[in-house]
Amino acid sequence: xxxxxxxxxxxxxxxxxxxxxxxxxxxxxTNGSAGPxxxxxxxxxxxxxxxxxxxxxxxxxxxxxxxxxxxxxxTAPDEVRSQVxxxxxxxxxxxxNLARILAGKPGGVVPETAQAQExxxxxxxxxxxxxxxxxxxxxxxxxxxxxxxxxxxxxxxxTAATEAATxxxxxxxxxxxxxxxxxxxxxYAFQAAPACQSLIVAASASPSS
Numbered sequence: 001x002x003x004x005x006x007x008x009x010x011x012x013x014x015x016x017x018x019x020x021x022x023x024x025x026x027x028x029x030t031n032g033s034a035g036p037x038x039x040x041x042x043x044x045x046x047x048x049x050x051x052x053x054x055x056x057x058x059x060x061x062x063x064x065x066x067x068x069x070x071x072x073x074x075t076a077p078d079e080v081r082s083q084v085x086x087x088x089x090x091x092x093x094x095x096x097n098l099a100r101i102l103a104g105k106p107g108g109v110v111p112e113t114a115q116a117q118e119x120x121x122x123x124x125x126x127x128x129x130x131x132x133x134x135x136x137x138x139x140x141x142x143x144x145x146x147x148x149x150x151x152x153x154x155x156x157x158x159t160a161a162t163e164a165a166t167x168x169x170x171x172x173x174x175x176x177x178x179x180x181x182x183x184x185x186x187x188y189a190f191q192a193a194p195a196c197q198s199l200i201v202a203a204s205a206s207p208s209s
Contacts, residue, residue, distance in 0.1 A: 043106050046105075047106075047193040048194060050175065050196075051179075053098040054171070056098075057094040057095055061134075062165060062168075064087035064088060064164075065164070067083060068087055069161065080150065080154065084141045092131065095128055099124065112182065113189075115183070119177075123170070126167065130166070130167030131164055133160050134160045137156045137157040175199055179196055179199055
């Protein structure tokens with residue numbers, strides 16, 4: 001299934017990143033402190049892409065949740081299925097785009113960027129799991145044959161939408177933690193990336209645990 005394939009991509013890439021980090025750990029560029037002058041444009045571009053894709057996935061999940069909760073089971077079944085499919089497809093597309101961005105080579109210093117990528121891939125896999133459940137619940141709506149099945153499956157879909165939003169909240173927090181808690185070169189990359197500013201501000205405003 002497509003959603004399982006995306007989750008597998010996250011997990012496979014996570015292992016690959018760790019191996020790459022170990023193999024490059026002796027690189028001269030990884031030693032010593034890092035600052036703006038040693039943070040490559042490629043790393044900044046990667047961080048910006050991560051934040052952009054993360055924000056887009058979050059927005060698609062929120063939008064899908066709003067639309068799904070507004071669906072009335074008494075509406076014509078074909079219309080219900082159409083509304084559900086459209087909303088969930090947007091989430092799937094955004095999740096696939098995030099997987100592609102996270103898989104991209106960050107560039108710059110190693111293993112600092114590799115560790116950040118590993119952390120994000122692990123968090124991304126968890127977020128993708130909630131998207132998978134949303135897609136599965138959507139399939140049940142599409143397969144419903146009776147009004148009772150449609151009502152029941154729609155209720156399950158609404159629950160899955162809420163859980164997906166919760167999963168994305170946890171993923172957002174993981175991105176924030178990477179943005180403010182990684183090695184200096186990575187922190188500078190996220191600070192320099194325009195799309196990451198709202199995440200950094202949110203992280204700075206959060207009370208410390």
